[in-house]
Amino acid sequence: MGTLLIIEDDFELSRMMRLFLEKHGHQVYTAANGIEALYQINAYRPDLIILDLMMPLAPGEAVLEHIRQTPDLRDIPVLVVSALPTAQAQVADLNVAEVLQKPIEMRFLAERVNSLLTPAG
Numbered sequence: 001m002g003t004l005l006i007i008e009d010d011f012e013l014s015r016m017m018r019l020f021l022e023k024h025g026h027q028v029y030t031a032a033n034g035i036e037a038l039y040q041i042n043a044y045r046p047d048l049i050i051l052d053l054m055m056p057l058a059p060g061e062a063v064l065e066h067i068r069q070t071p072d073l074r075d076i077p078v079l080v081v082s083a084l085p086t087a088q089a090q091v092a093d094l095n096v097a098e099v100l101q102k103p104i105e106m107r108f109l110a111e112r113v114n115s116l117l118t119p120a121g
Helices: 011-023 034-044 060-069 106-117
Strands: 003-007 027-031 048-052 078-082 098-101
Touching: 003 011, 003 034, 011 027, 011 106, 027 034, 034 060, 048 060, 048 106, 060 078, 078 106, 098 106
Parallel strands: 003 027, 003 048, 048 078, 078 098
Antiparallel strands: none
């Protein structure tokens, strides 16, 4: 499976996603704000990032822009999860793998994560 980073400021949602994805065999790290996220990305080099857009200290869009502008990070797939109805439009130019609207069904999240980690072929 893969190494994942969940960037989500809602502690309960982050915990629920982490536990569910760990049960599916993934190694999961979490960050509760944009600054912590940048540290975790550099420390763990995840295979996939699950990113909320509305976060304290640095918004998800800023984190995503940093990822896309950093050569050794730009190819990491990012799955945006957001309650914002405008999320798709907000990240349209930032090369995200997919945008999921909250609330998220955990089974569907696991399916999307597994799909994004499986090389096309």
